[in-house]
């Protein structure tokens with residue numbers, strides 16, 4: 001039998017600890033096109049995913065596939081930043097998709113920021129807008145917690161009534177106002193992908209109560225929640241979802257939008273991270 005998820009995460013933990021002994025205050029997963037934030041950190045330790053035991057490779061263009069650990073300038077906060085994530089649509093198992101989150105848990109991380117690129121289902125959203133994830137709908141139709149239970153990973157039946165911390169959402173709104181970033185709030189729905197949706201599906205998705213649609217984040221959030229992490233989720237609306245306007249969607253525009261807003265996004269994220277330290281939440 002292959003090693004269980006707990007042991008697999010522990011091998012990754014040992015490898016990372018050896019390279020980087022500083023305690024990690026927060027983990028950040030950067031979505032498509034949002035990778036630039038990692039460049040703003042100082043005293044950086046860069047670990048390509050292929051070096052980390054049991055990490056798979058990110059195969060998607062726009063996701064460079066490395067873990068950057070560094071300090072936020074003018075702060076003592078140490079962040080572990082994933083430039084690129086693993087997606088279910090790449091063919092990886094849910095266990096593989098969420099192994100990095102298990103690894104962060106094993107490293108003692110209690111704060112998690114999940115970001116992604118998403119299609120705007122809500123007609124008030126414009127490409128380039130940001131949406132705070134207030135809740136999610138898991139339409140991947142499987143759970144990363146499916147399978148044999150290991151109590152070291154957390155509860156068998158975790159409560160998901162506040163996956164995205166209310167306190168973090170409040171803080172994020174305050175920081176967004178300070179840096180002049182317009183931040184909507186809404187429900188993120190995840191589908192398996194990799195195809196974008198049809199206009200009829202988007203009409204259904206809107207009826208079901210989603211404001212933004214994407215192909216990631218939800219498995220990571222469920223695992224983070226099971227491990228007791230406090231989570232902030234932010235979507236960059238890169239395009240109007242299919243049929244919302246009469247234009248096709250392509251991956252290029254998804255990436256380009258990330259680059260266009262990267263300055264704004266970095267100011268917001270740095271401001272948020274600075275505030276969580278000042279607030280003294282967590283470690």
Ligand code: HPA
Pocket residue numbers: 117118119120196197213214215238239240241242249254
């Ligand atoms: N649909 C699903 N995922 C996405 C989209 C979309 O329109 N845009 C960026 N990621």
